Amino acid sequence: MNRNKLVTTSWMSFCLCSIINSSNTCDITPSETTYFVTTSTSRGTNQIASTMETKKVRPKLKKGLWRPEEDLILKKYIEIHGEGRWQTVSEMSGLMRGGRSCRLRWKNYLRPNIKRGEMSEQEKDLIIRLHKLLGNRWSLIAGRLPGRTDNDVKNYWNTHLNREIPRDKRVQENSRELQVPGSLSISNSKSRPIATKTEVEIRGDDKENSPISSWTEDTKNNSHVESTYSTQHAPLFSDDEPFLPIVDSIIFQAFVNYSDQVLREDVQPFLLQ
DNA sequence: AAATTACTCAACCGCGGGACT
């Protein structure tokens, strides 16, 4: 039996002990208790190990809402072993959850510094502005909102902000987006975005013509508000807010920093050669 | 008070891309 399997079973017993010790109100079910205890004994360990060695067993994965004790197990596991390798987390932690489910739970709920509760006016405003720039790139938008997850932003947009924008205005904007080539805007259909994340961050094959890089270059070099960008890439800005990024220093600075970082990362490997 | 409708948000799913073999 390899080391990983030993760790798995020891880990499960550790978590069980933690749960029992940490709370008298633990509502773990008898069947689950039996499972943990069984797998924690040397006999149970050997049984499971031998099964796993003969063929890779994928136990039936649990779905639905996470329970407090599951959260605790996942949290403790990640505190010790760190994030990443979610399939391993799923297997080693003893949670009967898929790797993706573990990842999602950690990212959207258990991670430290997650902000809960109402969105502030500032956050709301930023979401609207960033959505105007980036479309439905929820992870990018969430990256500019400390403590908020992409799921938070997406849900908030769909339930609150989306309905605040008059429908006919959205239709207008969408139809304009379709007409202008080179737009960063994303289609509203179920299909994947036209540009991938990395393409938006800055297209590797066409950096010079990248809307973001041309914009940041324009603005860094001084920049005239009336840069060609604002007309060439009209869909990014609405008529009532001409060249919004200049006015909005937050978004502006965020993008300059962002593009700088991406450029540095792109160029660095070549400099090292 | 019960039934129905509307709303919210956590979680799941399918897909694309990158890493690895």
Next chain:
DNA sequence: CAGTCCCGCGGTTGAGTAATT
């Protein structure tokens, strides 16, 4: 180079709750 696996993203679903009838 092809196949496989894993990760992350965005779209969607559905359970739980609140509001309304």
